[in-house]
Amino acid sequence: MKRLPRFVVTISASHALTNLATAMVSLATIWFVSGLSHRPNLLVELYVLLELPYLFFLIPSGRWVDGRRRYPFVILLGALRLAVMIGFAVWAQNGPVAVAGVIGFLTLNEITTAILQPARSAWTTELVPISQRADLAALNQGGVAIAAILGPAIGGFLYTRGRLGGVVGAAVGLMTLSWVIVLWAGWGREVRTNSLVPRTRKRQGFQFLRHHPGMLMMISFFALTNALNNVEAVLVPLLAHQVLHLASWEFGLLAVTGGGGALLGSGLIARLFRNRSIRWTFVFMGVFGSTIVVMGLARNLATLGVCYLLLGLSFSVTEVITSTLWQVVVPDTVRAEVMGALSTIARAANPAGYVLAGALDGWLGIRGGPVTGGLAIIALSLVMAYNRSMVALDHASASQTSGTMRQPLS
Numbered sequence: 001m002k003r004l005p006r007f008v009v010t011i012s013a014s015h016a017l018t019n020l021a022t023a024m025v026s027l028a029t030i031w032f033v034s035g036l037s038h039r040p041n042l043l044v045e046l047y048v049l050l051e052l053p054y055l056f057f058l059i060p061s062g063r064w065v066d067g068r069r070r071y072p073f074v075i076l077l078g079a080l081r082l083a084v085m086i087g088f089a090v091w092a093q094n095g096p097v098a099v100a101g102v103i104g105f106l107t108l109n110e111i112t113t114a115i116l117q118p119a120r121s122a123w124t125t126e127l128v129p130i131s132q133r134a135d136l137a138a139l140n141q142g143g144v145a146i147a148a149i150l151g152p153a154i155g156g157f158l159y160t161r162g163r164l165g166g167v168v169g170a171a172v173g174l175m176t177l178s179w180v181i182v183l184w185a186g187w188g189r190e191v192r193t194n195s196l197v198p199r200t201r202k203r204q205g206f207q208f209l210r211h212h213p214g215m216l217m218m219i220s221f222f223a224l225t226n227a228l229n230n231v232e233a234v235l236v237p238l239l240a241h242q243v244l245h246l247a248s249w250e251f252g253l254l255a256v257t258g259g260g261g262a263l264l265g266s267g268l269i270a271r272l273f274r275n276r277s278i279r280w281t282f283v284f285m286g287v288f289g290s291t292i293v294v295m296g297l298a299r300n301l302a303t304l305g306v307c308y309l310l311l312g313l314s315f316s317v318t319e320v321i322t323s324t325l326w327q328v329v330v331p332d333t334v335r336a337e338v339m340g341a342l343s344t345i346a347r348a349a350n351p352a353g354y355v356l357a358g359a360l361d362g363w364l365g366i367r368g369g370p371v372t373g374g375l376a377i378i379a380l381s382l383v384m385a386y387n388r389s390m391v392a393l394d395h396a397s398a399s400q401t402s403g404t405m406r407q408p409l410s
Contacts, residue, residue, distance in 0.1 A: 004135055007185045008127050012136070014181035015120075016143030021085075021171035021178075023151020027255065028159045028167035029102060030237050031248045042099065043234050047354040049103055053111040054347045062118035062340025066333070070123035071186055077116035078179045082172070084108045089172045092165035102164070117343065118336040126332050127189060137323035141266040141316055146259065156252025208334055209341065214393035215329070218278075218322070219342045221384050225285060226346060227353030228380075231373035232292045234357035239296075239366045240304065250301060257305045261312030266320055268313075278325055278393060281318045282385035288314040289377030296370030325393070 033042050065073060088105035128136050158167045209216055240246045240254070291310045298304045330338045360369035384390070 003132055004128060004139065007189060008124070008136065009139065010185040011124060011182060012139050012143055014178040014185070015140070016147050017174045017178035019144055019147035020151045021174040023147050024155035024158065024167050025171045027152040027155035027252055028164050029106065031159055031251065032102065032164050033099060043237070044354045044358045046103055047230065047234065048351040049107055050110050051347055051350045053107065053114040055344055057111065057114040058118060058340040058344045059337070061115045062336040065119045065122060065336040070119045071189070073119040074116065074123055075183055077112055077119070078182060081109060081112040081116065082175050082179055084112060085168065085172050085175055089165065089168040092168050118340040121339050122336040125327050125335060130328055133327040134324045137320050137327060138266050141320045141323065142263060144262065146263060150259070152252040152255030156249040159248050208331065208338060212329070214389045215342070217389055218393065219345050221380060222346045223349040224380055225377050227349035227356065228373040228376050229292065230350055230353030231357040231360055232295060232370045234354060235361060235366050235369045236295055243366060244301070246301060254304050254308045258308035258312035261309040262316035265313040265316030268317060278321055279385050279390055281321050282381040284314040284317045286378050286381040289374045289381060292374030292377065293371050296367045296374065
């Protein structure tokens with residue numbers, strides 16, 4: 001990572017600040033909503049609504065950005081997102097903190113984030129050569145991990161003192177700092193090469209995906225596992241709050257252990273798994289599913305803490321492997337459109353997962369839902385680990401990076 005330009009590291013750090021703010025608000029929102037009902041319906045509805053902007057806007061935004069300058073788009077959308085969060089903070093401090101208002105502001109924030117995401121991802125990736133993109137993926141995942149460590153803990157603490165308004169107000173300060181850093185560090189930092197080619201009517205990004213069916217298969221796997229993981233995302237907070245009777249700061253502490261595992265995982269991948277087969281992804285997804293099973297059976301804070309540590313570690317490893325794969329295989333000319341399409345596919349199953357969480361709660365209870373979801377993830381991981389289409393994806397990556405991910409799974 002020492003080879004990365006300093007301004008790239010600075011921009012990545014600014015994005016970590018935004019992730020930190022988001023993690024704080026997410027913890028406070030989950031705790032606020034889960035305290036209003038003993039059923040998961042409110043959380044299910046909240047999660048579904050927050051997924052819809054990504055399904056509607058990622059692909060159109062990605063197609064619009066390809067062939068245009070990315071940096072102005074990043075700055076303008078970042079300012080709009082900040083304005084939405086400022087409105088949220090003012091409302092939460094002065095108005096009635098109702099569920100409808102919370103969902104409304106969060107939805108607006110997710111809309112701006114969904115439109116911004118393809119441009120930001122394409123811009124930051126193009127700032128470094130292909131040979132350094134694995135370092136960039138590890139750096140970004142490390143920033144996500146640090147935000148996951150600190151965000152929920154800070155959010156849980158602030159929620160006990162200042163309730164939802166205090167958490168959102170603090171998040172606005174971090175997001176403002178992040179936006180200023182991007183404005184300062186990114187000014188004049190834009191690739192003006194063949195990546196900015198005239199647009200054609202032909203959907204070049206989709207044509208690229210047609211020639212790489214392994215990518216679609218892999219991202220479909222993540223769509224299914226995302227849906228199954230969302231059963232845990234809905235039911236484990238309810239388990240912690242209503243069955244184990246944990247306080248908000250204790251739940252924030254659990255998220256700290258998850259972030260610590262994610263930070264450890266991003267460090268491991270930078271050293272041990274960068275030159276390995278992408279099939280290692282499915283090994284760690286099997287660990288991920290096994291951990292969710294244990295979470296559903298947990299009886300105390302300590303057990304949940306160990307589970308969150310393993311959850312963060314296994315998820316972080318899979319994120320760095322797949323992020324590196326997308327960065328080295330996808331051409332810069334269609335990066336935003338392809339990444340928007342892949343992200344949309346990956347998130348398309350999320351609303352179904354939230355609805356499934358409510359159904360499993362009714363059929364099997366708060367504990368039975370995560371156990372079932374975790375077992376399904378293990379089964380899917382076993383199927384994918386022995387699928388021959390992953391071999392072609394390994395070769396495509398190796399041809400771009402002179403050996404990256406070439407070593408077989410053993």
